[in-house]
Amino acid sequence: MPLTANAPRTVLGAGALIALQGLAALVFTVVLLVEGLGGGGALGTRTVLGEVAYFAVFTGGVVACASGLFLGRTWARGPSIVLEVLVAGAAWYAIGPSGRPEIGVPVAVVAVAALVLLFHPRTTLWAHGDEGSD
Template sequence: MTSEPEPTARPLPDTPPQVRVAGAVVALQGLVGIVFGVVLLVRGLGADVGIRYVLGETGYFVVIGAACVATGIGLLRGRRWARSPAIVVELLLLPVVYSLLGPSKQIVWGIVVGVVVIATFLLLISERSRMWALDLHDRSTR
């Protein structure tokens, strides 16, 4: 006597590849933020600036970077909750792109960072990513 497994017992479909790619990029962006914070700390300790300002700025980048790494890992592991924070991260990086292109006049870096940010954003808002995040995939396979 074999019994059919309950519909809720079946595993959900795999995470779409675009979500996994976006997760890797968001985690990498977080690591860049952490490294940037450490560089600020090292450079700030040698400058004539109050230590509390250096520690505050370093702490900010390390905490934000760690949150991005956690979000990226969440996407890589197929956690739906991580999609929305990742979208916000990409939107918050748009002013960085503007700053590189405009006031900083670092055109090459601005273009590179802009392409990465926009491509990651588009991966996160793609139809397949949205359907996965909302758990609206084909229910007939369950």
């Protein structure tokens, strides 16, 4: 049973990749929260809690993009493209200047795959209101 009747599979695929990123961001946020509450001084704890709040808001945005794509909402394509460009930039930084290709390469592969799906001709037609896109 499809999640939505009017979104092509490319949109659902991009939504799945972005949902995977949202899950990873949620896990990171929870780990950061647990580590922040587990130790450190008062200033350190406040700083970590601020980071947790930032990542929680960011994770909410990622999940909103994935949900919008799964539900066939055309508004989700634009923010998803911006998100993936930012993630690709972060992956590039991890691969190059940070010297962490074991983190950057998989993140880059997922980001580029999502961008390919988001710019696929079917996705573009769907975003422009063509109902017969799938």
